[in-house]
Amino acid sequence: xxxxxxxxxxxxxxxxxxxxxxxxxxxxxxxxxxxxxxxxxxxxxxxxxxxxxxxxxxxxxxxxxxxxxxxxxxxxxxxxxxxxxxxxxxxxxxxxxxxxxxxxxxxxxxxxxxxxxxxxxxxxxxxxxxxxxxxxxxxxxxxxxxxxxxxxxxxxxxxxxxxxxxxxxxxxxxxxxxxxxxxxxxxxxxxxxxxxxxxxxxxxxxxxxxxxxxxxx
Amino acid sequence: xxxxxxxxxxxxxxxxxxxxxxxxxxxxxxxxxxxxxxxxxxxxxxxxxxxxxxxxxxxxxxxxxxxxxxxxxxxxxxxxxxxxxxxxxxxxxxxxxxxxxxxxxxxxxxxxxxxxxxxxxxxxxxxxxxxxxxxxxxxxxxxxxxxxxxxxxxxxxxxxxxxxxxxxxxxxxxxxxxxxxxxxxxxxxxxxxxxxxxxxxxxxxxxxxxxxxxxxxxxxxxxxxxxxxxxxxxxxxxxxxxxxxxxxxxxxxxxxxxxxxxxxxxxxxxxxxxxxxxxxxxxxxxxxxxxxxxxxxxxxxxxxxxxxxxxxxxxxxxxxxxxxxxxxxxxxxxxxxxxxxxxxxxxxxxxxxxxxxxxxxxxxxxxxxxxxxxxxxxxxxxxxxxxxxxxxxxxxxxxxxxxxxxxxxxxxxxxxxxxxxxxxxxxxxxxxxxxxxxxxxxxxxxxxxxxxxxxxxxxxxxxxxxx
Ligand code: SF4
Numbered sequence: 014x015x016x017x018x019x020x021x022x023x024x025x026x027x028x029x030x031x032x033x034x035x036x037x038x039x040x041x042x043x044x045x046x047x048x049x050x051x052x053x054x055x056x057x058x059x060x061x062x063x064x065x066x067x068x069x070x071x072x073x074x075x076x077x078x079x080x081x082x083x084x085x086x087x088x089x090x091x092x093x094x095x096x097x098x099x100x101x102x103x104x105x106x107x108x109x110x111x112x113x114x115x116x117x118x119x120x121x122x123x124x125x126x127x128x129x130x131x132x133x134x135x136x137x138x139x140x141x142x143x144x145x146x147x148x149x150x151x152x153x154x155x156x157x158x159x160x161x162x163x164x165x166x167x168x169x170x171x172x173x174x175x176x177x178x179x180x181x182x183x184x185x186x187x188x189x190x191x192x193x194x195x196x197x198x199x200x201x202x203x204x205x206x207x208x209x210x211x212x213x214x215x216x217x218x219x220x221x222x223x224x225x226x227x228x229x230x
Numbered sequence: 231x232x233x234x235x236x237x238x239x240x241x242x243x244x245x246x247x248x249x250x251x252x253x254x255x256x257x258x259x260x261x262x263x264x265x266x267x268x269x270x271x272x273x274x275x276x277x278x279x280x281x282x283x284x285x286x287x288x289x290x291x292x293x294x295x296x297x298x299x300x301x302x303x304x305x306x307x308x309x310x311x312x313x314x315x316x317x318x319x320x321x322x323x324x325x326x327x328x329x330x331x332x333x334x335x336x337x338x339x340x341x342x343x344x345x346x347x348x349x350x351x352x353x354x355x356x357x358x359x360x361x362x363x364x365x366x367x368x369x370x371x372x373x374x375x376x377x378x379x380x381x382x383x384x385x386x387x388x389x390x391x392x393x394x395x396x397x398x399x400x401x402x403x404x405x406x407x408x409x410x411x412x413x414x415x416x417x418x419x420x421x422x423x424x425x426x427x428x429x430x431x432x433x434x435x436x437x438x439x440x441x442x443x444x445x446x447x448x449x450x451x452x453x454x455x456x457x458x459x460x461x462x463x464x465x466x467x468x469x470x471x472x473x474x475x476x477x478x479x480x481x482x483x484x485x486x487x488x489x490x491x492x493x494x495x496x497x498x499x500x501x502x503x504x505x506x507x508x509x510x511x512x513x514x515x516x517x518x519x520x521x522x523x524x525x526x527x528x529x530x531x532x533x534x535x536x537x538x539x540x541x542x543x544x545x546x547x548x549x550x551x552x553x554x555x556x557x558x559x560x561x562x563x564x565x566x567x568x569x570x571x572x573x574x575x576x577x578x579x580x581x582x583x584x585x586x587x588x589x590x591x592x593x594x595x596x597x598x599x600x601x602x603x604x605x606x607x608x609x610x611x612x613x614x615x616x617x618x619x620x621x622x623x624x625x626x627x628x629x630x631x632x633x634x635x636x637x638x639x640x641x642x643x644x645x646x647x648x649x650x651x652x653x654x655x656x657x658x659x660x661x662x663x664x665x666x667x668x669x670x671x672x673x674x675x676x677x678x679x680x681x682x683x684x685x686x687x688x689x690x691x692x693x694x695x696x697x
Contacts, residue, residue, distance in 0.1 A: 030548040031423055031523050035663045040644050044294065044308040046268035046315045064669050067308055095544055097424040100457065101663060103359040104266065105375035126427055126459050127359055131375035184391065186252040197377070198279075201385040204246055204254060208282075208387060211245045211256055219351065221480035221488045222258050223285075 015136030016194035020117045021163040022090030025080060026154045032094060033101035034128060038110040042067050051106050052113030056081060081114075085158045093150055094121040098139075099128025108132045118164045120171070122147045133187050134197065140164060140171060140181045150178070166191060232498035234395050235464050236430045239370035239495070243353050245387055255390050258352040260382045261338050262289035262325060264316040265644070266357030270380035271319040281323050282386040288347050289320050289327040292337045293644050297607050297634035300330065309645065323383075336610020336636040339363040339577035343447065344612055346476025350465045350492035355382055360577050360660065362453045366446035367473075368465035368495035370430070373454065393459060394428050394504040397497070399435035402512035407694035409587065410445035411579060411658070411677035413437065414452035415517035419527040420509065426458030429505065432497060433463050437511045443472040444583040451578045452660055455524040464496035518564050518690055519662050519675040521552035526662075528564060530680070530692045536560035555664055556672050557652075564690050567674070571655040572597070572604040572685040573667070574631075574678055576641035579658035580609030582616050584678040588658075589622045591682035591693060597630035598688030604631045605647065607639040631685070643668045656684040 042054045044067055057065045060081055062074040075082045081089075092111070098121045099107060108131050111119070118138040132139045142150075153173070154160045163172040166188060171178040189195070201208075216223050233241070245254040267289070274280070281287065294309040304310040313330065320327035328334045334341060339360055342348040348364040354371035355361060357379040364371035378388055398421075400413055431453050438446065446463045453461025463469075470489055473479045480488045515529035526549070528535070537553065537560065540546040553560065558567065574580070574588050585608065597604045606626045608614035614636055617623055623633045640647040641659040643666070649655055651670025658681050659666075662673040676684065683693040 028547075029551070030544050033661075033663045035642075035661070035666055039665060039669075040642050043265050044306075044312050044644065046272070046312055048269045048272070058665050058669060097427070097457065100423055101359065101661065103357055103361075103373035103375055105269075105357075105377060108375075123424060123427065125424070125457060127373055127375060131377065134375065134377040184252060185250040186248055186389070197389050198381050198384050201254060201381065201387050201389065207246050207254070208256070208385065212386075215256070219488070219491060221349070221484050222352065 014134065014190070014194050014196050015112070017117065017136050017138050017166055017191040019163065019165045019167070020090060020138070021161060022117065023086065023088055023159065023161050024091045024093050024150070024154050025086040025089035026093040026151055027080060028095060028151060030095045031097045031100055034099060034104050034107045035101055037099065037107040038104065039065070041065070043104060043106055048109060049113065051110035055110040055114045088115070090115055090117045091162050091164065092116050092119045093147070093154060094119055096121065096123045096144070098124050100125035103127045103131070105131045105135070108135045108137045112137050120147065120150065120162070133191065136191060136194065138164060138166060138191065142171065142179055142181060146179050232500035234497040234501040234503060235368060235432055235462050235495060236370065236393065236395050237501070239351065239353065240392055242351070243370070252389055252391055254387050255353060257355050257382050257386055257388060258286060259347060259354040260287045261342055261354065261356035261361070262287055262379070263293060263338050263356070263358060264291045264312045265293045266376050267319065267379055268312065268315045269376050270383060271323065273380045274323070274383060279384045281325065281383050284324040286386060287325045287383070288342070289316060289325050290335055290338055290341050291316050291330055293638045293642065295330055295637040296645055297637050297639050297647055300635050306646070333611035333615060336613065337577045337580065337638055339451065340581060340609030340613065343367065343443070344476070344610055346473055346479030349473065349479065350469060350495045355388065359454045360451050362459065362461045363447050363451040363577055365450040365453065365461040366443060366463050367469055368463065368492065370460060372459040393430040396426065396429040396431045396458070396505040397503045398431055398433050399506070399508040400433060400437040400511050401435040401508060402437055402510045403440070404437060404511050404514060405694065407679055408514050408516055409677050409679065410441055410448040412514055412517045413511060414449050415519065415524065415527045415675060416514055417509065418452060418456045418524045419517070421456045423455060423523050423525045424457045426453065426456035429458050430460040430462060431456065431458040433461060435508070438463060439466065442583055443468060444581040447581070448578055452524070455660055465492045516677060516680050516693055518680065520556065520558060520564065521549065522555055522662055522664050523552065524660070524662060524675060526552055530564055530690060532564055534558045534560055534562045534564070565692065566689065568600060568654065568689045569656045569684045570602050570653040571649060572601060572681050573607070573640040573655055573657040573659065574681050575605065575607030575609070575639050576659035577609065578660045579678045580607060580613065582613050584658065585613070585617045585622050586620070588678040588682040589625045591679050591696070592629045592631070592686065593625050595629055595686045597685045600688040601685055602653070604685045605634060605640060606631050607634045608636050610636045640667050642666060656681045656690065
């Protein structure tokens, strides 16, 4: 997992409620068996004028009206979004696509649950700020070309041009993992004995959960 | 201390709790499909890891599989590679797999319960958000991402935080022609697509008790569309009767012990919930969505709402954008909206009871001439076989429907079944997002009865009035 400590970057505003994972990375790109190559198809239906298929070689026409295609937002690493961002499917391809495109953090009033989790597990930081603050940020980004933010995970605060915009919450455990780039599997395997002990107890209490596969079919 | 069903499930699966409340949770059952697993298997392979408990996993290909001419194989090379990758991974890691030509193959959330691989008291996960379906059995079931898929494979555990609890009590008696899907849509309409975020929703009340397991699965399936990760229904006689004799369910003396244990998977009478609300279903009408989010729903007697009447500017914009995409004008009666395509299928509504309900509406009638395609896609090979034994396939075919092989199909259009741009579909699936059923396609979510009625009429119609 990518470490995350502090990110200063250009902000791109996506002014839509309930942006779903189908919009973030459309399903035809989920047929891939690898973990990379999704960045080019981030927001595919909105970003291009012609329909996209995996492995397509013909050059595609970018949709000039879509915010990511506007020159002033080129190189943005912070996505400003509206409520319930990332709703819909559990596809981790959504955070993969965002990260590959260059987004390191998303600021929104709320996130869908699974997306929030998936992001944290990949080093993409979802930052929840109050609705009124997000509203003001949308206005500020609109008004000022080159508007950027600094997101300081250690301090759990967001800054704009040195001004403190507000704090955000994050589970201490998740924060540790992000700061150190630790993944859950390594952490869990260090507690192998606990898992074995749990299994012994459960086997006694609820043996049907462990019945051997051969006996079942 | 009195506990909710959720708390009982959670507490019995905590392996270790950290200071900040994050818990290491043990997972009893992991369901695997072709789309969200390849990168997880690759991760295991890259680090030389094995599966912690291969027998806790069960795999099936469903999202990409063709629903016709299966004998010819899969023509789309990327889909074929993904399914072959699943086959290979399952062989290498000794994961039990129902292959494409196995009669038990089907949509993962139809197959699991049908096999008895979903049991009360279990924790069940799958790299698919509609894993909430399995909560109908008094199990804690939810969707996970690919990193978590890999973690469950490697450790049989996940690191999670406890959810808040919500109880939705649905009281009263449904009228004929109204079903679990209408209840689900009405709940989402009231709660909103983010209303359940952070909660596990337990569905309770007389209307839920009266539902079959199929109906309860439909309800829990759509809990995710209200933002909740998990939906739950407490165990009762209906649950236990459904499970008896299923291949993966215990039998003999173990069955009796299990049943005694399962009866405890209900919320205690005094247990407090973080949030509760009630809804009467006595007067509930069939529901139809009009927009691009499941919360954009009205009763069939209703009209397309006017964005101008919406006070909140962000919601007003969202509504206007949705109507624009759906090509609908404010004030249009839902019964005046024509349909081009009808899709009866998906993990929401492709079980035997759903097909029976649709067939009853269709029986002896013809699909309207304006309807270009009408598809019935059974949820599994076993559902298909059962339907054929009852002659439902003949009812559908005689009416002009296509009768297909099981899979996700036009629910998300990863295979060849999809809407053309601009086509309007009456669909029994669970998501009406932009492009969900094919780029530029327009989805209206309805129950199987309502989809069948729309196929016959050529437009949306109140199934209660049609006969
Ligand atoms: S039927 Fe649709 S919602 Fe269900 S698992 Fe398949 S794609 Fe997902």
